[in-house]
Structure formats: structure tokens, C-alpha cells
Amino acid sequence: MIVENDGIADTLELRRGSTLARGEVMGEICHHLSPFQVGEKPIAGDTVIAKDLTIDSLAIMDMVMELEDRFDVSIPMNVVAEIHTVDQLADTILKLHARR
Amino acid sequence: MGLFDRHAGLLEAYRDVRTTGYDPFQIRMERVLSPTEAIINGRKTLLVGTNNYFGLTFDSSCMEAAIEAIRAEGTGTTGSRIANGSYNEHVALEQEIAEFYGKKHCMVFTTGYQANLGIISTLAGEGDQLLIDADSHASIYDACKMTQAEVVRFKHNDPSSLEARLRRLGDRPGNRVVVLEGIYSMLGDTAPLREFVDVCKKYNAYVLIDEAHSLGALGETGRGLCESTGVIDDCHFIVGTFSKTLGAIGGYCVSDDPDFDILRVTVRSYMFTASLPPSIVASVRQALKVVKARPELRKQLWDNVATLYDGLAAQGFKLGPEHGPVVGVHLPDRMVAIGFWRAMLDAGIYVNVAVPPATPNGVSLLRCSVCAVHTPEQLQHMVEVMTGIGRQLGVIDDRTRRVVGGAR
Numbered sequence: 001m002i003v004e005n006d007g008i009a010d011t012l013e014l015r016r017g018s019t020l021a022r023g024e025v026m027g028e029i030c031h032h033l034s035p036f037q038v039g040e041k042p043i044a045g046d047t048v049i050a051k052d053l054t055i056d057s058l059a060i061m062d063m064v065m066e067l068e069d070r071f072d073v074s075i076p077m078n079v080v081a082e083i084h085t086v087d088q089l090a091d092t093i094l095k096l097h098a099r100r
Numbered sequence: 101m102g103l104f105d106r107h108a109g110l111l112e113a114y115r116d117v118r119t120t121g122y123d124p125f126q127i128r129m130e131r132v133l134s135p136t137e138a139i140i141n142g143r144k145t146l147l148v149g150t151n152n153y154f155g156l157t158f159d160s161s162c163m164e165a166a167i168e169a170i171r172a173e174g175t176g177t178t179g180s181r182i183a184n185g186s187y188n189e190h191v192a193l194e195q196e197i198a199e200f201y202g203k204k205h206c207m208v209f210t211t212g213y214q215a216n217l218g219i220i221s222t223l224a225g226e227g228d229q230l231l232i233d234a235d236s237h238a239s240i241y242d243a244c245k246m247t248q249a250e251v252v253r254f255k256h257n258d259p260s261s262l263e264a265r266l267r268r269l270g271d272r273p274g275n276r277v278v279v280l281e282g283i284y285s286m287l288g289d290t291a292p293l294r295e296f297v298d299v300c301k302k303y304n305a306y307v308l309i310d311e312a313h314s315l316g317a318l319g320e321t322g323r324g325l326c327e328s329t330g331v332i333d334d335c336h337f338i339v340g341t342f343s344k345t346l347g348a349i350g351g352y353c354v355s356d357d358p359d360f361d362i363l364r365v366t367v368r369s370y371m372f373t374a375s376l377p378p379s380i381v382a383s384v385r386q387a388l389k390v391v392k393a394r395p396e397l398r399k400q401l402w403d404n405v406a407t408l409y410d411g412l413a414a415q416g417f418k419l420g421p422e423h424g425p426v427v428g429v430h431l432p433d434r435m436v437a438i439g440f441w442r443a444m445l446d447a448g449i450y451v452n453v454a455v456p457p458a459t460p461n462g463v464s465l466l467r468c469s470v471c472a473v474h475t476p477e478q479l480q481h482m483v484e485v486m487t488g489i490g491r492q493l494g495v496i497d498d499r500t501r502r503v504v505g506g507a508r
Contacts, residue, residue, distance in 0.1 A: 065253060
């Protein structure tokens with residue numbers, strides 16, 4: 001079901017000609033998170049933002065505001081609360097962007 | 101996992117704070133002498149961190165009103181307005197605050213925190229959108245946890261950031277409620293309210309403003325930022341507190357909305373807590389009279405703000421962006437802030453220390469709140485003490501003093 005929905009969203013996006021590349025979103029997130037990296041361990045899709053990095057909850061919310069403006073989407077606070085990994089954050093942005 | 105394990109990080113930080121010898125979050129005022137002085141650790145201490153902007157906690161007319169009310173009506177109401185009923189004085193206080201703002205309706209709450217918590221979480225419900233400033237007070241954030249509405253933060257004091265978020269909502273159904281504060285409690289900065297109101301009008305959003313720190317301080321008659329910026333009529337809901345300028349405790353919300361009174365049977369923080377005791381209601385009513393009758397207190401407050409703010413700025417301290425009854429002094433990190441705070445207490449001056457996560461952008465601050473009845477000498481002395489400590493701790497240097505001091 002999820003796959004099917006994603007397919008529809010992708011098609012709609014292509015029709016509108018405003019597809020947002022996942023790589024671009026991931027790159028932007030990693031850019032914001034890099035100051036909070038621990039040791040040499042790279043930031044990846046499965047990185048748990050609040051646990052694997054040194055970022056605190058307020059800084060996460062501030063980063064979300066930056067990402068919102070970069071990709072012109074709004075991510076409600078209750079949605080942010082359910083996001084744990086970098087992948088989940090990227091997926092949320094892509095999904096909201098597709099719905100615009 | 102134990103019940104307290106999730107607080108391990110906080111416990112460690114708190115332990116760090118306490119190694120300085122005093123616990124800034126459990127200071128004991130052995131005796132409060134006046135709005136500006138108390139005995140702390142056996143020593144007479146200057147109070148510059150109590151939000152007592154007009155110094156009315158010891159105003160004789162307010163104290164007498166409270167004493168008389170206790171004799172007439174007892175010490176407490178022992179229940180909520182909806183269960184035990186309202187006293188005449190509750191109703192009179194609400195009428196007086198509504199009249200003060202020129203609004204039709206007012207509800208008073210037992211604390212300012214409860215006013216924000218209850219009003220904000222109830223006004224915006226399922227399907228609505230609540231838009232809050234990123235630097236909002238904890239009571240606003242807590243309301244956001246309780247509401248069924250969708251909550252989005254916008255950048256602090258940035259009307260264009262709010263506008264982007266309202267624009268993105270497009271033609272989605274739901275009421276938009278925008279929450280702002282007159283003066284922000286950590287850095288003492290004011291909201292660009294007129295610009296915010298313009299954006300809200302454009303997108304048909306309701307405006308709620310919390311004037312907790314600006315009541316008395318701003319506006320020709322002390323009604324706050326909504327008055328000084330000339331937008332009272334455009335603020336649909338104005339919230340405030342009795343615990344700062346009015347020198348007691350309690351909160352209020354005023355509005356012109358014809359259905360406002362329905363909140364009396366929907367706002368849980370109003371319905372399920374005991375109402376304000378007669379003595380508080382009486383002193384607040386009197387304090388409001390004093391605010392109206394003595395505008396010179398506002399002038400004294402701002403003169404004192406200038407003495408402290410300009411004095412510290414001239415010595416090279418990094419401060420909040422503008423003059424305000426709250427003067428926030430930036431310090432490099434948590435431990436310097438704690439050390440500075442303790443050194444000031446040793447020198448007989450009490451201010452607040454504010455460290456992450458209670459502060460915006462992870463800053464560490466000494467938070468000073470100025471009182472109309474501070475004397476210029478008290479504040480000049482404070483600048484001298486802070487300059488000495490600041491130099492010892494390497495927060496400011498002598499060069500700054502020479503360059504900036506030369507201009508004074």
C-alpha cells in the first residue's frame with residue numbers, strides 16, 4: 001500500500017516537474033547534522049538523530065525550521081516527535097514536498 | 101530502565117552546577133526586606149532577578165487591600181469557580197481588566213502559566229493550526245503538547261518566517277492561531293508586532309499575544325506591546341500575568357469574541373483548579389489602580405533599564421538586542437555563567453542564571469530584571485561589580501572599557 005502511494009506521488013511530482021531528489025534532501029540534512037557527529041562514524045540513513053549524535057532536542061527543532069525553509073514545507077511538531085532516523089526525516093520532507 | 105534513568109544527562113549537568121557551592125535553582129531567601137533587597141546566606145543582597153518591575157509587592161495600598169480582604173472573606177476559596185462559585189471580587193477584577201484593555205471579556209486564572217496552557221490548548225483544536233514563535237515560553241510549548249491542533253514553529257521575531265508557514269497552509273481548512281509574546285523573558289527583546297499583525301491579517305489568522313513581561317512596562321497606559329505598537333484592536337486574545345508588574349500571582353485573558361465565555365466551561369486549567377484567594381484578587385485590583393495612577397513608575401523603570409543596560413554595554417558586555425525590563429547578559433558557556441552568577445551572589449547581588457535547555461539557541465545568560473524602585477546607585481554599583489567579575493573571568497577586557505568608556 002505504501003509503495004503504491006509513493007508511486008502515485010512520484011508520478012504527480014513528475015507531471016508537475018518539481019521532483020525533489022532524495023540525495024539532495026539527505027545531503028542537506030547531513031550538512032546540518034555534521035557539527036554534531038561523534039568521532040569518525042559517518043552520518044547515514046539509519047543514524048538515530050537524538051541518540052547517535054550530540055544534538056539536543058531544541059537544536060533538532062531549529063534544524064527542522066531550516067530544512068522547512070530550504071524545501072518549502074512545514075513539518076508539524078507532532079510529526080517531528082515521531083521522526084527518529086535521518087531516513088525518516090528525509091522521507092517526511094519528500095512526502096510533504098510531493099503533496100504541495 | 102529505572103524511573104530516573106532518563107534524566108541521567110540532566111542529573112550530571114545539575115551536579116556540575118552544584119559543585120560551585122550554591123544551587124542556583126534552590127536559592128533560599130532567608131528574609132525578603134523589600135522589592136529590591138533580601139537576606140540570602142545571612143547577607144543583605146540586592147535583588148535584580150525577581151520580575152518585580154514596578155516594585156508593587158511592598159506597595160502599602162496593595163498590602164492593605166490584601167489584609168482587608170483576608171479579614172472580610174478569609175484566606176482561600178477552597179475550590180474552583182465552576183464548583184464553588186465566583187466571589188464578587190473575581191467578577192469585579194475581570195471587569196476591570198477587560199475595561200483596562202477596552203475589550204468585552206476577561207477570564208482570570210490562578211497562574212499565568214495556566215492561562216497560556218488552558219487558553220492556547222483549547223482555542224486551537226483538531227483540524228486547526230497553531231503557529232508559535234520558536235522562543236516561546238514553556239507554558240506555550242506545554243499548551244502545544246496538549247492541543248489536538250497541528251503545531252508549527254516559526255523563527256523568533258521573524259514575520260517573513262511566519263508568513264512562509266501561513267502561505268504553505270494554502271487553502272487547507274482550519275483556523276490559524278498565531279502565538280506571540282510582547283517582551284521575551286530571556287533576552288528582553290520585543291516582537292515586531294505591527295508586522296506580525298499585518299501578516300496575520302493577510303492570511304486571516306487569529307493573534308494571541310502574551311504580555312506577561314510587558315504589562316505596565318510598555319504602552320502609554322501600560323497595556324503592553326499591543327498598546328505601544330497601536331494594535332490592541334487587532335489582537336484577538338491578550339494574555340498576561342499578575343505575578344510580575346502587579347506583584348502577586350494569577351493570569352488573565354481578554355478578548356472581544358462574543359462567544360469567549362464558553363471557555364469557562366471548556367478550559368480545563370480554569371475549571372479544575374482552585375480560584376484565586378480574596379487577598380490576591382484584592383491586591384491585584386489595587387495594583388492595577390496603581391499602574392493607572394502612577395505612570396511615573398514606568399518612566400523610573402525605563403530610566404533604570406538605561407542605567408543598567410548602557411552601563412554594562414559600555415563595559416563591553418554582550419547584551420540582548422534592545423533596552424528592556426529584562427536585561428540578558430550573554431556569557432560564553434554554562435560553567436562561566438554559573439561561576440559568574442555565584443561570584444555576584446558572593447558580592448551581594450542576586451540575578452537569574454539561565455542555561456540550556458531553558459534558553460534559545462543554547463546560550464548561557466545572566467538574566468537581570470530591573471525594578472522601578474531600584475536606585476540609580478544600586479544599579480551603578482551592580483555595573484561595577486559585574487565589570488570586576490567580568491574582567492577576572494576574562495569575559496570582558498580593559499581595552500573595551502577604554503574605547504567605549506571614552507565616549508561616555
